[in-house]
Amino acid sequence: MLNFSNSWYRSACGLLLAAALLASAGIYAQGIPPGTSHSVTLAWQAPSPAGGSGTISGYNVYRSPASAATYAKMNTAVNAGLTFTDSSVSAGSSYNYCVTTVDSLGEESVCSAPATANVPSNPNAPGAPVVTVR
Numbered sequence: 001m002l003n004f005s006n007s008w009y010r011s012a013c014g015l016l017l018a019a020a021l022l023a024s025a026g027i028y029a030q031g032i033p034p035g036t037s038h039s040v041t042l043a044w045q046a047p048s049p050a051g052g053s054g055t056i057s058g059y060n061v062y063r064s065p066a067s068a069a070t071y072a073k074m075n076t077a078v079n080a081g082l083t084f085t086d087s088s089v090s091a092g093s094s095y096n097y098c099v100t101t102v103d104s105l106g107e108e109s110v111c112s113a114p115a116t117a118n119v120p121s122n123p124n125a126p127g128a129p130v131v132t133v134r
Contacts, residue, residue, distance in 0.1 A: 035122040039087040044099050044112065046082060054104035061086075066094035066116060078102050092121035 042061060058078035062071035063086060074086055089095060098111035 035091060037087070038089050038091055038119045039085050040089050040095065040097070040117040040119065041083060041085045042097055042099070042115065043083045047101055047109075054107070057102050057104050057106075059084075060100045060102060060108060062098050062100070062111060064096045064114075066096055071096075071098060071111070089117070089119045091119055094118045 044059070046056065058080040059075075059082075061074045061079060061084045063074050064071040075084065084099075086095075086097075095117050096114040097117065098114045100111055101109040
C-alpha cells in the first residue's frame with residue numbers, strides 16, 4: 001500500500017495531475033496581442049503639366065503630427081503612383097499629410113494643401129477573465 005504522507009510524493013502527484021488537467025482541457029498560453037494595426041492611404045490627382053520645369057517624375061509624401069507644424073518625408077524614393085499607404089500610424093493619433101510633385105530635373109513643388117487623418121483608437125480591453133476549476 002502507498003503512503004501519501006510523504007510531502008515530496010504528494011507534490012509530484014499534484015504537478016502531474018495539474019499537467020494532465022491542462023493538457024486535457026486544451027489550455028495554452030499565448031503572447032499578449034498588440035491590438036489592431038491601422039494604416040492611412042492617400043490618393044491625389046496629377047497636376048497639369050503646364051508651367052513645370054520638366055516632366056513629372058513622381059511625388060513625395062510628407063507627414064506631420066496634427067499638433068506640430070513640421071513635416072517629415074515618408075517615402076524613401078520618389079513615388080511614381082498617385083497613391084501612398086502609411087502603415088506606421090498609431091491608434092488614437094491624428095496626422096496631417098501633404099504631397100509635392102518632383103519633376104525630371106529633380107525639382108520639387110511646394111506642398112499641396114494638407115489633408116488630415118484621424119486614426120481610430122483600439123477598443124478597450126475587457127476585464128480579466130474569471131477562472132473556475134472543477
